Amino acid sequence: xxxxxxxxxxxxxxGDFIFLAMDQLINNAAxxxxxxxxxxxxxxxxxxxxxxxxxxxxxxxxVESYFIHVPGLKVVCPSNxxxxxxxxxxxxxxxxxxxxxxxxxxxxxxxxxxxxxARAEVPQEEYLIPFGVADIKRRGSHVTIIATLRMVYTVVSxxxxxxxxxxxxxxIDPRTLIPLDKDTILKSVRKTNHAVxxxxxxxxxxxxxxxxxxxxxxxxxxxxxxxxxVCAPDTPVPFAPIMENYWVPGEADVIRAVREVxxx
Numbered sequence: 001x002x003x004x005x006x007x008x009x010x011x012x013x014x015g016d017f018i019f020l021a022m023d024q025l026i027n028n029a030a031x032x033x034x035x036x037x038x039x040x041x042x043x044x045x046x047x048x049x050x051x052x053x054x055x056x057x058x059x060x061x062x063v064e065s066y067f068i069h070v071p072g073l074k075v076v077c078p079s080n081x082x083x084x085x086x087x088x089x090x091x092x093x094x095x096x097x098x099x100x101x102x103x104x105x106x107x108x109x110x111x112x113x114x115x116x117x118a119r120a121e122v123p124q125e126e127y128l129i130p131f132g133v134a135d136i137k138r139r140g141s142h143v144t145i146i147a148t149l150r151m152v153y154t155v156v157s158x159x160x161x162x163x164x165x166x167x168x169x170x171x172i173d174p175r176t177l178i179p180l181d182k183d184t185i186l187k188s189v190r191k192t193n194h195a196v197x198x199x200x201x202x203x204x205x206x207x208x209x210x211x212x213x214x215x216x217x218x219x220x221x222x223x224x225x226x227x228x229x230v231c232a233p234d235t236p237v238p239f240a241p242i243m244e245n246y247w248v249p250g251e252a253d254v255i256r257a258v259r260e261v262x263x264x
Contacts, residue, residue: 030072086129
């Protein structure tokens with residue numbers, strides 16, 4: 001449909017099932033524009049619900065990192081309703097395939113204590129949010145925390161408690177991982193001299209590893225301490241609620257990491 005001039009939007013329920021379409025996405029959609037020297041366009045959006053939400057190992061993965069490795073794909077991770085609308089409209093207008101990740105607990109369904117209030121003032125009129133422009137959720141001077149999706153709210157909550165300890169946290173929501181707003185991230189790290197990266201994906205090979213490599217390469221001389229990653233363990237997502245709560249990075253994990261980089 002995309003190759004024939006339409007702009008399809010596919011809703012993959014759940015994101016874990018996206019692997020069934022990996023050949024079509026990686027070997028076709030992501031490469032056809034390049035292979036045709038720009039003659040072919042693939043303007044399609046894949047809406048992909050991700051994240052732990054009490055549904056077990058096969059319905060709870062965070063799979064963003066699989067796709068940041070594929071040239072030709074754009075990777076979007078909105079954390080609130082305002083961003084979701086503006087970024088989705090931008091994605092629909094893009095002539096490249098866009099992987100649009102949405103955390104299930106940000107949908108606001110009733111009945112789960114873990115649901116996050118991701119409401120925001122959403123204008124009825126048209127507006128677009130450009131890709132590659134991060135959002136500074138909170139200004140700070142002591143440490144930079146980079147987080148996406150549900151983890152933005154965990155970090156905001158942790159920052160409030162760290163404020164009571166005299167630690168000023170700057171929070172950056174990249175909004176898009178591909179393209180990535182490197183300038184905003186580097187400017188913040190060079191100001192605070194400390195960095196913590198938080199995501200719900202597994203530690204090994206998560207997008208935080210690429211973020212850590214880029215910061216270490218571009219801002220190493222500005223870091224007063226090794227940066228920290230706060231991520232899920234390298235195990236499948238547990239089904240039991242008490243185990244899932246332990247598995248997902250929490251407020252206490254973020255606070256601990258910040259204290260360590262600040263040598264507190």
